[in-house]
Every structure is written in C-alpha cells, then in structure tokens.
Amino acid sequence: MTAMQITGDNLSTVEMTKRFGGVTAVNGATVTFQHGKVNGLIGPNGSGKTTFFNCVTGMIKPDSGVVTYRGRTIMGKPPHTIARAGIGRSFQLCRIFPRMTVLENLLVAVRTTRLSALMSGSRNPAETERARGWLRRVGIDHLEHTEARNLSYGQQKLLELAGVLMGDPETIMLDEPAGGVNPALIGRIATLVRELNAEGKTFIGTAHGLVDSWG
Ligand SMILES: Nc1ncnc2c1ncn2[C@@H]1O[C@H](COP(=O)(O)OP(=O)(O)OP(=O)(O)O)[C@@H](O)[C@H]1O
Ligand SMILES: [Mg+2]
Incomplete structure (x- = not known):
C-alpha cells in the first residue's frame, strides 16, 4: 500500500x-x-x-x-x-417498504422528509417532483401509486436504486444489482449505471461472476 x-x-x-x-x-x-x-x-x-x-x-x-x-x-x-x-448503497435483498406506494418509498428515503409529514399527507412539493423525476429516470413512474409489494423483483430493485439516487450520492455501491432480476430489467439497470456514470457518478457493484452487460 x-x-x-x-x-x-x-x-x-x-x-x-x-x-x-x-x-x-x-x-x-x-x-x-x-x-x-x-x-x-x-x-x-x-x-x-x-x-x-x-x-x-x-x-x-x-x-x-x-x-x-x-x-x-x-x-x-x-x-x-x-x-x-457521499456514499449510497443498495442491499442484496432489496430494502423497501412493501406496503407503501412507490412514491412514498422515495419520500421516506429522503432524510429531509419527516415521517409524520408524510403520514399526514403534507408533502414537500419539491421533493415529490424530484422523486417523480427519478421514477421516470428508472422507468417506473407509471407505478407511482402502486404498493411496492406488487412490483416485480426487478422493479423493486429499480425502486431501491431510485431511493438511493434521492440521497444524491456521488458513489453508489450496488450489492448484486443483477441477482434475481429478469434479463430485460438487468439491461435497464446496466444502461442506467452507464448513463449515471457518464454523468459523474462512481459505481461499485458486486457479482458472482463477470456480467457482460456491465460497465
Ligand atoms: N452476521 C453474520 N454472522 C455470522 N456470519 C456471517 C454474518 N454475515 C456473513 N457471515 C459469514 O461471512 C461469510 C461471508 O458472507 P457474505 O454474505 O459477506 O458473502 P457474499 O460474498 O456477500 O456472499 P453471496 O454471494 O452469497 O451474497 C460467509 O461465510 C457468511 O456465512
Ligand atoms: Mg452478498
């Protein structure tokens, strides 16, 4: 060293x-x-x-x-x-709130959002718009009012990634982002990683073996 x-x-x-x-x-x-x-x-x-x-x-x-x-x-x-x-991360076994909607999951991911405010329905409009922006970016904005438990596993991974992005990290650690995800969504996650990397974000991803669509 x-x-x-x-x-x-x-x-x-x-x-x-x-x-x-x-x-x-x-x-x-x-x-x-x-x-x-x-x-x-x-x-x-x-x-x-x-x-x-x-x-x-x-x-x-x-x-x-x-x-x-x-x-x-x-x-x-x-x-x-x-x-x-500046270090954000995802979890190998996706960590989301299954009985909250997709949008609510993103709003609780932001530390400036108070849970009490969320529960009483008074949302910060700027944070809500930012959350919608990330949902569009990861391609699940049409699901914003769906309870997270009703998403496919791959969609849950995209939701978790959007939650990580809400924290505006410069370095993103993804634990098995491709694990258990269908090939179409693996492709979307890989594309997002490449695009976000081109925009300046650093990624560290785990995998069991080399994944062709990465990097
Ligand atoms: N909290 C814990 N208590 C005891 N042993 C643990 C704990 N967490 C991990 N281990 C052990 O540490 C070793 C490494 O586990 P770890 O989960 O970090 O591996 P991994 O590379 O992420 O595996 P995988 O590819 O299955 O996700 C394993 O032998 C595991 O059983
Ligand atoms: Mg592991």
Missing part, C-alpha cells in the same frame, strides 16, 4: 478484516476503487462481498484496517455520516 492510493477521491480499504466467530468473512482486504468509474467486486457465494459493503458503509465495524474516502478516514463512522459523505 502506498500513500498514492489513499490520496485523491478514491474509496480505499487497507488491510480490512472482519471475523464472525471462527469465520473470517473479509481477510485483510486492500482495495482501491477508481473514482469516476464503474468498479466490480467479484466473488463466489460467501466470499465476503456483502460483509465488505457493510464494513465500508458503517453498518458493521471491521475488526481492523482502514477505510478512506476522498482522502479521509471513514472507518468507525456511523452509516448516516458515511451516507452524508
């Missing part, structure tokens, strides 16, 4: 390790992801990809190592601080 790698805007880990009892899920990972690019984290089942994501985004604490982003240490910071630093 050289000083070169932890300067600049890149997201990097140095010797990051996470154990669960006797299982070493992440073993001294030293990785630098290129800012402004589409990066991949490839490995078979159980190789530690999700644990790596959880460590980087502050959802679990690594046992040792360093995580830096834009030249600053982010390891040990809580998830909302890391999110505010």
Whole structure:
C-alpha cells in the first residue's frame, strides 16, 4: 500500500478484516476503487462481498484496517455520516417498504422528509417532483401509486436504486444489482449505471461472476 492510493477521491480499504466467530468473512482486504468509474467486486457465494459493503458503509465495524474516502478516514463512522459523505448503497435483498406506494418509498428515503409529514399527507412539493423525476429516470413512474409489494423483483430493485439516487450520492455501491432480476430489467439497470456514470457518478457493484452487460 502506498500513500498514492489513499490520496485523491478514491474509496480505499487497507488491510480490512472482519471475523464472525471462527469465520473470517473479509481477510485483510486492500482495495482501491477508481473514482469516476464503474468498479466490480467479484466473488463466489460467501466470499465476503456483502460483509465488505457493510464494513465500508458503517453498518458493521471491521475488526481492523482502514477505510478512506476522498482522502479521509471513514472507518468507525456511523452509516448516516458515511451516507452524508457521499456514499449510497443498495442491499442484496432489496430494502423497501412493501406496503407503501412507490412514491412514498422515495419520500421516506429522503432524510429531509419527516415521517409524520408524510403520514399526514403534507408533502414537500419539491421533493415529490424530484422523486417523480427519478421514477421516470428508472422507468417506473407509471407505478407511482402502486404498493411496492406488487412490483416485480426487478422493479423493486429499480425502486431501491431510485431511493438511493434521492440521497444524491456521488458513489453508489450496488450489492448484486443483477441477482434475481429478469434479463430485460438487468439491461435497464446496466444502461442506467452507464448513463449515471457518464454523468459523474462512481459505481461499485458486486457479482458472482463477470456480467457482460456491465460497465
Ligand atoms: N452476521 C453474520 N454472522 C455470522 N456470519 C456471517 C454474518 N454475515 C456473513 N457471515 C459469514 O461471512 C461469510 C461471508 O458472507 P457474505 O454474505 O459477506 O458473502 P457474499 O460474498 O456477500 O456472499 P453471496 O454471494 O452469497 O451474497 C460467509 O461465510 C457468511 O456465512
Ligand atoms: Mg452478498
């Protein structure tokens, strides 16, 4: 590891390790992801990809190592601080609110939206318009009043991605974005990733193997 790698805007880990009892899920990972690019984290089942994501985004604490982003240490910071630093993420098992509508899911994804305001029906018009913009962008705006549980799995992944985009992250970590999604929607997700990357967003995606339509 050289000083070169932890300067600049890149997201990097140095010797990051996470154990669960006797299982070493992440073993001294030293990785630098290129800012402004589409990066991949490839490995078979159980190789530690999700644990790596959880460590980087502050959802679990690594046992040792360093995580830096834009030249600053982010390891040990809580998830909302890391999110505010510009790193957004999706989950391997989609995290959405199944009984809320598609639009409501996006409005609760925004930290400036108070749940009480949402429940009482008083929405921030600017946030609602922004949410509709992302729904159009990911191609599910026609479903805005549909309860999220009635979406196909691929559509739920697109909804989750729109929720991540509501946070305006500059780096987006996608855990198995193609997993369990039908080929047509994989194509749409891949196209979105390429377009958003061309607009300046950095991506880090996990997969079990190389996915042709990526990058
Ligand atoms: N919370 C946990 N408690 C105990 N063991 C865990 C926990 N999370 C993950 N593990 C173990 O850590 C190892 C890495 O799991 P992880 O889910 O990070 O792998 P992965 O590469 O994301 O796998 P997949 O491709 O199936 O998503 C596995 O052996 C798993 O059983
Ligand atoms: Mg995983």
